[in-house]
Amino acid sequence: MDGNVFNLKSKIEIYKAMADAGASFADCPVRDVIQGISGKWSSLLVMALSEKPYRFGQLRRLVPDISQRMLTQTLHDLQRDGYVHREVFATKPPSVEYSLTDLGRSMFGPLHELIQWAERNHSAVRDARAAFDAAAT
Amino acid sequence: MDGNVFNLKSKIEIYKAMADAGASFADCPVRDVIQGISGKWSSLLVMALSEKPYRFGQLRRLVPDISQRMLTQTLHDLQRDGYVHREVFATKPPSVEYSLTDLGRSMFGPLHELIQWAERNHSAVRDARAAFDAAAT
DNA sequence: CTGCATCCCAGATGATACTG
DNA sequence: CAGTATCATCTGGGATGCAG
Numbered sequence: 001m002d003g004n005v006f007n008l009k010s011k012i013e014i015y016k017a018m019a020d021a022g023a024s025f026a027d028c029p030v031r032d033v034i035q036g037i038s039g040k041w042s043s044l045l046v047m048a049l050s051e052k053p054y055r056f057g058q059l060r061r062l063v064p065d066i067s068q069r070m071l072t073q074t075l076h077d078l079q080r081d082g083y084v085h086r087e088v089f090a091t092k093p094p095s096v097e098y099s100l101t102d103l104g105r106s107m108f109g110p111l112h113e114l115i116q117w118a119e120r121n122h123s124a125v126r127d128a129r130a131a132f133d134a135a136a137t
Numbered sequence: 138m139d140g141n142v143f144n145l146k147s148k149i150e151i152y153k154a155m156a157d158a159g160a161s162f163a164d165c166p167v168r169d170v171i172q173g174i175s176g177k178w179s180s181l182l183v184m185a186l187s188e189k190p191y192r193f194g195q196l197r198r199l200v201p202d203i204s205q206r207m208l209t210q211t212l213h214d215l216q217r218d219g220y221v222h223r224e225v226f227a228t229k230p231p232s233v234e235y236s237l238t239d240l241g242r243s244m245f246g247p248l249h250e251l252i253q254w255a256e257r258n259h260s261a262v263r264d265a266r267a268a269f270d271a272a273a274t
Numbered sequence: 275c276t277g278c279a280t281c282c283c284a285g286a287t288g289a290t291a292c293t294g
Numbered sequence: 295c296a297g298t299a300t301c302a303t304c305t306g307g308g309a310t311g312c313a314g
Contacts, residue, residue, distance in 0.1 A: 012199060013199075016198070019201045020201055029255045029256045029259035030181060030255055032255075033255035033258070040168075040287080043167060044168065047148075047167065048149045051149060057295065061153070063152075063156070067287075069288070070287065080270070081265055081266060082261065082262055082268075093294090095295065096297085103261055106254070107258070109250075110250040110251040113247040114248060114251055115167055117247045118167055121240065122166035125169070128217070193275070193276055194275065204309075206309085207307060209277060209278080225276095229275095231275065233275085233276060
């Protein structure tokens, strides 16, 4: 009820009407917000930061196969969208700590549910893929 | 409690340990499952199909700015992961109906919560972006 | 109506080297 | 330590034309 005036059926049709009317990509909440957190590394980093704040190098070690470039860029994007707070400490050498903002923690609620679903149903998805590929042979 | 043996802290560290041990990309549930539904069009199509089954052309009209190629490919991928059922009717000309499977409906639960969060907080994210960009000037 | 094949481009990602 | 810059690469995605 709150903040969600439309039921599901009308929602998808409203998006269509918006698109038909020439509304830009950014006007569709689903695409605009979901795309911002659906990058290759975004969900993993938000998940890590949901636990506690981390420094740049710590995050890097926590996700061993991320490149320095992608770690910098993904954190930058998450910060721009308001999910992550970046704090610089003028030590020597300098250190930078990343943490979730209130908005980030709020978003992690639903995201966490999706992550838990993924963990519970990982094997089901893998089985479906295997079955599909086998049938295609 | 059910089906989720690890608390959040240990989870991210377990993923790291897995990666350190040389586990492949596909062994991380977060990446393997989340990536499959984080394509540019996946969430939108699942959202449409959660309402009711649709035919190919109907989906195309519902999402006006998707190309035929991407519609075919995204539906194919969703079917491969077990979220979507594809049924061909031998009419003339032929028609094909797409619908969510039980797994797809199950996955849409958490996804829907994320979508609702996106709708509720779309403006907050946009504001954060605007503020960030303004500060960078 | 539905779907596949081909060509092609822009953006996403990675590897490496360099800097405050 | 925490980046930035540059170059190379890989993939997603669009346009178009053909086919069952």
